[in-house]
Amino acid sequence: MANFSKSNVPQFSVDIYQNEFLPEGGREVNAIVTVTSTGGGTTGGLPLATHGPGDVPGSPAGAPGAAVVIMVDCSGSMDYPPTKMRSAREATAAAIDTIRDGVAFAVVAGTHQAKEVYPANGGLAVADPATRHQAKEALRRLGSGGGTAIGSWLRLANRLLSTAEVSIRHGILLTDGRNEHEKPEQLRAALESCAGRFTCDARGVGTDWEVKELTGIASALLGTVDIVADPSGLEADFRRMMETAMGKEVADVALRVWTPQGAEIQYVKQVAPTVEDLTARRTEAGPRAGDYPTGSWGDESRDYHVNVVVPAAGVGQEMLAARISLVLPQPDGTPRVLGQGLVRALWTDDMAASTRINPQVAHYTGQAELAQVIQQGLEARKQGDLDSATAKLGRAVQLASASGNDDTAKLLAKVVDVVDAVTGTVRLKARVADADEMTLETRSTKTVRVKK
Amino acid sequence: MPHETVCPECSEPLEPDDKFCGVCGADLSAPRQPDAYELAPPDPAAVPEPPGGEPESYELAPPGRDTDTLPFGLGTADLPRARITDPRLDPSAGGPSASSPRCVACGMGDVDPDGYCEHCGHAQPRPRDHQEQELDGVAAVTDRGLRHHRNEDAFALATTALPDGTPAVVAVVCDGVSSAYRPDDASEAAAGTASGSLARSLARGARPEEAMRDALLVAAQAVTDLAAETPEEEARRHHNAPACTCVSAITSGKTFTVGWIGDSRAYWIPDDRSAPASRLTEDDSWAERMVSMGLMTQAEAYADERAHAITGWLGADAVELDPHTASFEPDEPGVVVVCTDGLWNYAESAAELASVVPEDARTRPLHCARTLVGVAIDGGGHDNITVAVLPFPAA
Incomplete structure (x- = not known):
């Protein structure tokens, strides 16, 4: 079995981006979780090696992982x-x-x-x-x-x-x-x-x-x-x-989300490199915690958007709204924590603080909407609802342009004539190649990261 | 439980139905025997029994000892006699199931290593939420207040002696600037640095005003240094480098000296309340500047939403460092009250403050500091509150 105590499991870092300040009575906490795995370690880029009796027969030393x-x-x-x-x-x-x-x-x-x-x-x-x-x-x-x-x-x-x-x-x-x-x-x-x-x-x-x-x-x-x-x-x-x-070095990594008593997770989405809603894929993992699958990881970075509604607390109070950890199931059943970050909620009467929107949260809220309006727009187009298609795809053009998602903007331009990207004014093209429409639909969930 | 007529913590008279002391907030239902504060067992060799065998409550050690240090406050790392036991830090506390602390908010969950309840998620009280310290000739209390999620104020106290043997007492109070990042670190660094610098300079024989100037400058440097150690990522997200205000007082012999940058204040409250009390500092604030330039009346200036914007502070972003100092030689006894705006917002003028300073402030400075914190909390506790009280003349 894999010996994870060796240094060839990548290092996971978890960064949280959020505005932790809530107004009095506020309950909704949004956070972007950036998970980055680096440094696969000593295998020289080879996949994670396994050692033990279970190796594939006839495999050379340093058997396949x-x-x-x-x-x-x-x-x-x-x-x-x-x-x-x-x-x-x-x-x-x-x-x-x-x-x-x-x-x-x-x-x-x-x-x-x-x-x-x-x-x-x-x-x-x-x-x-x-x-x-x-x-x-x-x-x-x-x-x-x-x-x-x-x-x-x-x-x-x-x-x-x-x-x-x-x-x-x-x-x-x-x-x-x-x-x-x-x-x-x-x-x-x-x-x-x-x-x-x-x-x-x-x-x-x-x-x-x-x-x-x-x-x-x-x-x-x-x-x-x-x-x-x-x-x-x-x-x-x-x-x-x-x-x-x-390049994948570790498999079956789960995003574990702990939330306090009385809290409700509205959604957990991967938002970069593509939008993938994981909310429904939760498996319970102990009191008030659930695991969301993320698959296997090489050297890469992904972003997740977590939205939690917590019970309101008084001004001046602080609450842990979510503890986000990356866990790896071990052969003996105990999860190994690869990294973690804290999502906090602080109630304040400082309106300037509580009304601030975190740029990462805003960006990915826009990217998720972008994916959604593309899909809705193309669906409306197929149904012959041209007004709705124009509105949705126009909004998509606006979002893609504002967020710097140039690849998606280019794909959109093959489906609509862009009159004004800033306001999202578009006209549907009369003739659209099937390949262009399918490319746009397939890649609608691709996102870009926040411009630094 | 037998009804107590005075608070066992601060001796404030109690009403029969009180569950908590109205002044110091002590929980009167908490068991008193053994000591509710779980003092670590004193070293019997170092601590002689108090004369008369009077049961010693936690806060007031018998007078006349150099080590009358409360188990709170900054710079208490080498407390010789007592400390509060924090089960989270105590390696002998045993397994987590046996003695891990329970959440103060819901009472159900254990507290995780990050200081949050594992059940309801509420942040647990942190050491800096409320701290007290008393030395010979000075006492201070700082409190998070009711509306802020952390205490960004800090104080530091020190006692020393001038080269001629005259004792000198130092109190430093700092208020972190909330709009900057790490304001709590800024105030802590400034308070600790300034009090250390003051004590050293005075012991070396520096004149108090000179010591005060130097202390403000090294404290400013300490805060400026925080900016350099902050990761770039963090610095990009917040535009303002760590910053805080600072006000200090030295009492020694027949004089006392105050020094400040920012809008934390010092007041003189004479024992004789018919004599005028006075504010000793002039804020580096927008309102004060407007008033001093003759552009607005005091009332107009303080009604403006910019009133509290400070125009001077310690930190990397400070435009100019202009330490203000002043020395006084009153011919009557009284107390110097050094405080942050968390207090003076509720007792702005010297007369207002004097009206809430207890009669016996000079003999019970810690009680006075607690009372003043209580005034601010009763007023709404909108900001962090820090008060240091220095009896004058120094004993």
Whole structure:
């Protein structure tokens, strides 16, 4: 099992940004929690090593701490245009090249059922030059034909990943179409059984897939989602994804939020690098505390927005409104605290202090609204409610411009003609490329950090 | 429990139904035996039994000893006789279940290491919320008040002797500027630095006014140094460097000297209340400046919302350091009251203050300081309150 007393667990720092001052009778406390993990330590960038009897058989010394399964859509639609299947093969090959020595891996071909492509022995291979070569050879045999049942792919990936005694389990899923050959409940059930078992990035190639379906998968499995409209872009994207996965050093980190008696958590959201509402994913963790999953971490920084309503106290009183800690479950069941920060509430009659809005809180409130109005605007547009679409997307343009979210502003400009970004005056474009609309929808949750 | 007719803490007469002392706030329902304040066991060799075997309440040690130091206040690290036991700090207190303190707000939760209740989250009282100290010839009390979440005031007391053997007593009172960051650290640093500097200068034979000037300057430097040690991130978020006011008094022989920067004040209250009391300091404040420049009357100036904006302070952002000092040689006995605006907001003029200073202030300076803090709390306790009382002539 992993020996976390070694220095190769990253250092987590927790910074809280808030205006702790509340007016008399005030109850709502907002805080932005910035979690930064740095310094994976002594493995030289390799994933967290594990030592012990549970290592993958035949693994070299300093055995793998990570396992990856790549799921490639091989449904019939992947043949149109033919470049799609070719690009998928090439991208998968590039991803395989990026797998570090010692990491356990497998490739799965997905249609209306899931099939092991490599190593095709019911388990995982351990990456080295020979196995990487064999895996790429096996990709040549990938053909296309059949339907799409993503739930079955995920179940197979879960089965394969669970054969490895590793701490970091990750999936990469590529699809070009809708999940047409199983019921939505089947996908939902598959996601439920996989959640917390492995993390998964999802990529949609082309424009025939369903944005909500893939964002739902990535969200449930704490991974990223993106569109690769042009299949030629797959290779670079896959390599980047795999590099990120290889950089993960610690898995199953939870954000633990303690709140005082009588307090109510309105929401806990990840707000950077993307907006992800975690409120409903709480699991109780002792008196007045709950854990929210954050998945695995490499060297990275994420921001969370916590909103708590506390019982009011008198002017001059101080209360701990929330204690935010990063916890790592240990094999013996006791959580290890990686870092923590305090969210405070201080009641004051100084109006200047209590009415001040923390810039971080304001910024991310805007970013969360930005994601929401984009989704609502695009939905309204699909429904033919053009007035509402114009209003929502106009507000989105205004928010993106004011917050310096240039990437989102550019994507918006492909869907609307911007008349005045400051006031949010826009006109809907008469013709919008599917890829542009799907890109905007997929990336609507991407946020930028506060301008320093 | 037998009804007590006077407060066991401060000897204030009590009403039969009182649950708390009206003056010092002592909880009259708390058990008295053993001592409710859990004094650490005195070293029997160092502490002779008080003559007459009179039961000793916690606050007033028998007169005439150099070490009549209350277990509060700054600079009490080397208290020779007694200290308050803080279970959180006491390594012998045993496991957390056995003796971890209970929340003062809800009474249900244990207190976490950060000082909050694990049940209701309420911050627990901190040492600086209320502190008292008494030395020979001076006593001081500081209190968080009712409306501020922390005490940003601080005081420091010292006793020393001039080269000719004349005893000298020093009191320093500082008020952290709330709009700056770390105001509590600023006041603490300034008070400690100034009192140390005063004691050393006086012992060396410096003239009181000279000692006062020097003390204000080194205290200012101590506050300025805080700005340098503050992380940049923090400094960016708050625009104002740590800052505080400072007022000090020295009593020695037939004279006393005050020195100040900012709007904390010193008053002279003669024992003979028919004689005029007087304010000894002139605020570095917007209102005072308006009045002294003849632009407004006192009433007009203090009615303005800018009245309390201070124009002089200790800290890195101070425009100019202009220590004010003054020496006095009254020919009658009385007390010097040194205080922050947390008190004088409720008794602004010297006459008003004199009317609330107890008759026996000179013989019971600690009681006087507590009473004055009580006046401010009764008035609303809107700010932190700090009062030092120096009997004159020094005993």
